[in-house]
Structure formats: C-alpha cells, structure tokens
Amino acid sequence: MKLYDGGRAPNPRRVRIFLAEKGIQFPAGQIEQIDLGKLQQRSDAYTAINPMQRVPALLLDDGTVIAESIAICRYFEAVRPDPPLFGRGAVESALIEMWNRRAELHLLFPVASVFQHLHPAMKVMISPQVAEWGEANKPRVFEFLKFLDGELKGRPYLAGDAYSIADITALVAVDFMRVSKLSVPEDFTNVRRWHQAVSTRASAAA
Amino acid sequence: MKLYDGGRAPNPRRVRIFLAEKGIQFPAGQIEQIDLGKLQQRSDAYTAINPMQRVPALLLDDGTVIAESIAICRYFEAVRPDPPLFGRGAVESALIEMWNRRAELHLLFPVASVFQHLHPAMKVMISPQVAEWGEANKPRVFEFLKFLDGELKGRPYLAGDAYSIADITALVAVDFMRVSKLSVPEDFTNVRRWHQAVSTRASAAA
Numbered sequence: 001m002k003l004y005d006g007g008r009a010p011n012p013r014r015v016r017i018f019l020a021e022k023g024i025q026f027p028a029g030q031i032e033q034i035d036l037g038k039l040q041q042r043s044d045a046y047t048a049i050n051p052m053q054r055v056p057a058l059l060l061d062d063g064t065v066i067a068e069s070i071a072i073c074r075y076f077e078a079v080r081p082d083p084p085l086f087g088r089g090a091v092e093s094a095l096i097e098m099w100n101r102r103a104e105l106h107l108l109f110p111v112a113s114v115f116q117h118l119h120p121a122m123k124v125m126i127s128p129q130v131a132e133w134g135e136a137n138k139p140r141v142f143e144f145l146k147f148l149d150g151e152l153k154g155r156p157y158l159a160g161d162a163y164s165i166a167d168i169t170a171l172v173a174v175d176f177m178r179v180s181k182l183s184v185p186e187d188f189t190n191v192r193r194w195h196q197a198v199s200t201r202a203s204a205a206a
Numbered sequence: 207m208k209l210y211d212g213g214r215a216p217n218p219r220r221v222r223i224f225l226a227e228k229g230i231q232f233p234a235g236q237i238e239q240i241d242l243g244k245l246q247q248r249s250d251a252y253t254a255i256n257p258m259q260r261v262p263a264l265l266l267d268d269g270t271v272i273a274e275s276i277a278i279c280r281y282f283e284a285v286r287p288d289p290p291l292f293g294r295g296a297v298e299s300a301l302i303e304m305w306n307r308r309a310e311l312h313l314l315f316p317v318a319s320v321f322q323h324l325h326p327a328m329k330v331m332i333s334p335q336v337a338e339w340g341e342a343n344k345p346r347v348f349e350f351l352k353f354l355d356g357e358l359k360g361r362p363y364l365a366g367d368a369y370s371i372a373d374i375t376a377l378v379a380v381d382f383m384r385v386s387k388l389s390v391p392e393d394f395t396n397v398r399r400w401h402q403a404v405s406t407r408a409s410a411a412a
Contacts, residue, residue, distance in 0.1 A: 051353055052308065064297060071304035078296035090284035091270060098277035102258065133339040147257055 003031050003072075004046070006055030010108060010172045011069045013206065015056050017168045018073045020203035022080050039124070070100070073165060085165045092160070099159040099166035106144035108173035110137040114180040138182065145188055152190035156197065163198070171198045209237050210252070212261030216314060216378045217275045219412065221262050223374045224279045226409035228286050245330070276306070279371060291371045298366070305365040305372035312350035314379035316343040320386040344388065351394055358396035362403065369404070377404045
C-alpha cells in the first residue's frame with residue numbers, strides 16, 4: 001500500500017488528519033510526496049496513478065488506485081471502523097454526510113477558489129484564472145461561517161456531539177483561509193471555540 | 207416523512223432516480239414541490255427546513271432534516287440496502303465514492319456552472335453571474351467526457367460492472383448539458399453507449 005501525499009494542500013491534509021484520528025501510521029517508505037510546486041502531479045508517472053492529476057491517491061497492493069480524499073477516508077473507515085468518523089446508523093451517517101458536504105461546498109471550495117483564482121502563484125496551475133470568480137467567493141465564505149456560528153451555539157461539533165469527517169473538512173478549510181488571505185471574524189465566537197477545540201487535538205498537527 | 211422536491215433541477219432528479227432504483231415510492235401527499243422559478247427555496251418556510259435554501263431536503267417524522275442529495279441517498283441506502291448503489295465492502299464502496307465525486311467535480315458542477323453563469327434566466331438566482339467563469343467551465347466538461355470515454359471502453363458503468371450512484375450523477379449531468387447548451391460529441395462512442403443504457407432504465411424517467 002502506498003499513499004501519494006501533497007504537503008500543505010488542503011485535501012492531502014484531510015486524509016492525514018483522518019488517518020491520525022484512526023491511529024493509522026504509514027511507514028515512511030509507503031508515503032510518496034508529490035511536489036505540487038514543481039507540478040509533479042502532472043508528470044507521466046503520477047498521471048498513470050491518477051489521471052485527474054490531483055493528490056492524494058492511495059495505491060493498494062493489488063494495483064487498485066483510490067483517488068479523491070473522501071473515498072480514501074471511506075476505505076479506511078471500512079477497514080478500521082473505530083472511532084467512527086462517518087457516523088453509525090442511517091440518520092447519523094446521513095447528517096455527517098450532509099455536514100461534510102456543506103463544509104465542502106460552502107467553505108472549503110470557496111476558500112480554495114479565492115486562493116486559486118486570485119493568488120499569483122496559482123497562475124501556472126489554474127487556467128484560466130478568473131479574478132472576478134475569486135472575489136465572488138469571498139462573501140460566500142463569511143456567509144457560511146456566520147450560519148455555522150449560529151449552529152455551533154448549540155453543539156460542540158459540526159454534525160452533533162461527536163467529532164467527524166465534517167469537522168476535519170471544516171478545520172482544513174478554516175486553516176486554509178490564511179493562505180487565501182481571509183480570517184474568521186472576532187465575533188464568530190462559536191466558530192472560534194470549535195476551531196480551538198479541533199486544533200488542539202493531536203491529529204491537527206498532521 | 208416528507209420530501210421537498212424541485213422539478214427539473216439536477217439534484218432533485220438524482221434523488222428521484224435513486225429512489226426509483228430502490229423501488230421506493232413516496233405517496234403524493236409526502237412530496238412537496240418547491241418552485242425554483244418562483245424562488246420558493248428562499249421563502250421563510252423553506253429556509254426553516256434548509257437554511258442553505260437548496261433542494262432537495264428530506265424531513266423525517268421526528269423533525270430531523272437531511273439536506274444534500276447524496277446525504278438523502280445514503281439515508282435510503284442504509285434503510286433499504288438492496289440493490290446496493292453505494293457498493294459493498296471497503297474497495298468497491300471507495301471506488302464508487304471516487305467515481306461519484308469525479309462525476310460531480312468534473313462533470314455535474316462544471317455543467318451546472320455553465321448554466322448558472324451564462325444563462326440570462328439565472329441572473330436572479332446567481333449573484334454575481336461571472337460569464338468568464340461560465341465559459342471557463344465549458345472545456346472542463348469535454349475534457350472529462352473524453353477521459354470518461356476511454357474509461358468506459360473497458361466496462362459498462364462508471365465504477366465497474368454494476369450500476370451505482372456514480373452513474374446517476376453522470377446521467378443527470380449529461381442530460382443537463384442540453385440546458386447548458388452543450389452536447390456529447392459524436393465520436394465519444396463509449397459515453398454515448400453508456401448514456402443510452404442508463405437512459406433506458408425505468409428510473410431515468412424520474
């Protein structure tokens with residue numbers, strides 16, 4: 001088994017935090033760093049692994065490749081169910097799926113779009129950069145954080161009383177705001193309390 | 207239980223096709239149509255159901271609301287596992303998750319972005335419309351369809367030998383191309399064969 005990792009980018013970090021929460025450690029020899037700064041994800045060797053040219057990807061011993069962060073996480077959830085990070089039972093699992101998708105669609109993707117379409121360093125990677133689209137995503141980030149702040153008034157984690165994949169997605173998104181030159185407003189006290197709590201878990205260092 | 211549906215929009219259709227494949231029928235009294243043309247998804251009544259102001263949403267008898275199409279589908283997968291549409295076992299489930307996400311990120315979302323950012327009728331709903339972003343998504347649709355055409359040379363469905371949620375997402379995306387004024391090129395014969403096959407299932411009428 002081999003994990004193709006990608007340094008500080010948000011998606012590889014989602015998987016690393018997930019693995020840390022599961023207590024799964026990859027030996028160094030089973031992790032390969034794909035240097036996004038050097039566009040190694042577009043090399044012929046890596047394109048053969050993931051034709052979408054994105055990280056992370058997981059290569060199983062039989063040659064099967066699992067790409068897409070959440071697909072990789074689901075694989076490990078199935079082989080190591082404890083602690084459950086996608087929930088248990090029909091309702092809890094559905095609510096965690098809902099909150100993970102809300103955190104992606106309304107937070108992680110907009111935060112990433114601000115970076116991808118406005119940062120000069122992304123010019124080589126994102127073609128075409130559409131500055132107007134980058135700007136359009138800024139208010140979306142704050143609208144969702146405001147909504148989330150109201151939700152987190154009544155519970156510790158995004159999907160309820162237990163830490164889940166939805167918290168991992170939201171943590172990675174909030175931390176990536178710095179790179180996108182955005183920050184959580186001071187008065188979103190519930191988001192800040194939640195962020196403090198999830199950031200002090202050992203997994204956040206992953 | 208009540209399903210908030212949304213007519214011809216792609217996401218409500220994903221859930222309807224999923225339910226049809228599962229053989230689940232909602233009595234007419236348990237379905238409420240939210241008229242997107244009249245912006246009913248922004249009414250106070252519906253915002254109380256789903257603050258994201260999107261359809262579909264599922265209201266359970268205890269008052270729990272499950273929003274996000276795939277979260278609703280996962281709920282029904284858990285309560286009625288046959289036929290499996292999210293796969294069984296760690297590897298199959300992960301590959302279906304991967305292909306469903308590829309179909310969303312590289313097909314459904316780009317097709318929807320072309321419509322949302324270029325169609326005059328969407329001006330009231332998408333603020334701001336960014337025409338340049340709409341145009342930027344057109345080549346992404348064809349790049350993915352080309353890749354998918356190569357993949358479908360070797361297997362009948364997106365994720366393997368069995369029809370899955372990934373096929374539902376891709377079917378809905380391809381059918382929505384018409385609204386976005388795009389069409390599948392004639393020479394993508396494998397995509398066309400697959401589209402014909404999934405379109406002739408009874409569920410496609412949903």
